[in-house]
Amino acid sequence: MAHQIPDDGTLLPLMEEFYTIQGEGYNTGKAAYFIRLGGCDVGCHWCDVKESWDAELHPLTAADTIVSNADLHPAKAVVVTGGEPLIYNLDYLTHNLHEKGIKTFIETSGAYPLSGDWDWICLSPKKFKAPTPNVAECAHELKVIVFNKSDFEWAEYHAKMVSPDCKLYLQPEWSKSKEMTPLIVDYVKENPQWEISLQTHKYLNIP
Numbered sequence: 001m002a003h004q005i006p007d008d009g010t011l012l013p014l015m016e017e018f019y020t021i022q023g024e025g026y027n028t029g030k031a032a033y034f035i036r037l038g039g040c041d042v043g044c045h046w047c048d049v050k051e052s053w054d055a056e057l058h059p060l061t062a063a064d065t066i067v068s069n070a071d072l073h074p075a076k077a078v079v080v081t082g083g084e085p086l087i088y089n090l091d092y093l094t095h096n097l098h099e100k101g102i103k104t105f106i107e108t109s110g111a112y113p114l115s116g117d118w119d120w121i122c123l124s125p126k127k128f129k130a131p132t133p134n135v136a137e138c139a140h141e142l143k144v145i146v147f148n149k150s151d152f153e154w155a156e157y158h159a160k161m162v163s164p165d166c167k168l169y170l171q172p173e174w175s176k177s178k179e180m181t182p183l184i185v186d187y188v189k190e191n192p193q194w195e196i197s198l199q200t201h202k203y204l205n206i207p
């Protein structure tokens, strides 16, 4: 039977939660509690968490429980990811995290309207379902996955949509990393407004 998910954000389909080190982008190297919500219909063929896509497989969990679990760890920062977390109303979750003094970071494709109050928004736009302009305007970080050469032009297109002080990252798609990383290195040397982001947790063998 389909999940009946209340739209007040008090119950969320939780795939997993884990305390680790942010592996990607601007906050690389910082400890954070990760909250991975199930459900995504964007359909990236190279997605590294396809097990997240079907929300039905992930138990509806009280946002209050998620907040209490996050508060057990020394780093007062969470990364909400998925799946695509903006499918859900995240106002209640982020409000209650902030009440506990926990900073809120999100990883999103931007394919759904923005909800929640965020200290850091990482927008990783996808060809398969375009981001909403409202997420692009609010993003602190644009992280484009480079799967082939055409993604550089596509990255520049999205750089025009974000605010002037948004950080710009190019991240190699994991399976194409050997081929794409040298191209990214050359691109960043020629276009230093961009930086390279690596999935460092995969090299460190941590979650």
Ligand SMILES: C[S@@+](CC[C@H](N)C(=O)[O-])C[C@H]1O[C@@H](n2cnc3c(N)ncnc32)[C@H](O)[C@@H]1O
Binding pocket: 040, 046, 047, 048, 049, 081, 082, 083, 084, 085, 107, 108, 109, 110, 123, 124, 143, 145, 171, 172, 173, 174, 175, 199
């Ligand atoms: C699994 S997604 C979940 C959040 C959201 N759905 C999104 O795509 O931003 C988390 C991050 O991993 C990136 N990612 C997913 N699969 C990847 C892969 N095979 N190689 C590199 N980055 C990947 C996404 O672009 C995103 O920045």
Ligand SMILES: Nc1nc2[nH]cc(C(=O)O)c2c(=O)[nH]1
Binding pocket: 020, 021, 022, 023, 024, 081, 082, 107, 201, 206, 207
């Ligand atoms: N360590 C670590 N850093 C990450 N940054 C973004 C991730 C994600 O899957 O959203 C991720 C992840 O799964 N693990």
Ligand code: SF4
Binding pocket: 040, 041, 042, 043, 044, 047, 048, 049, 050, 052, 082, 083, 084, 109, 126
């Ligand atoms: S939007 Fe994110 S979770 Fe969804 S398929 Fe793409 S990378 Fe995976």
Ligand SMILES: [Mg+2]
Binding pocket: 048, 049
């Ligand atoms: Mg990941």
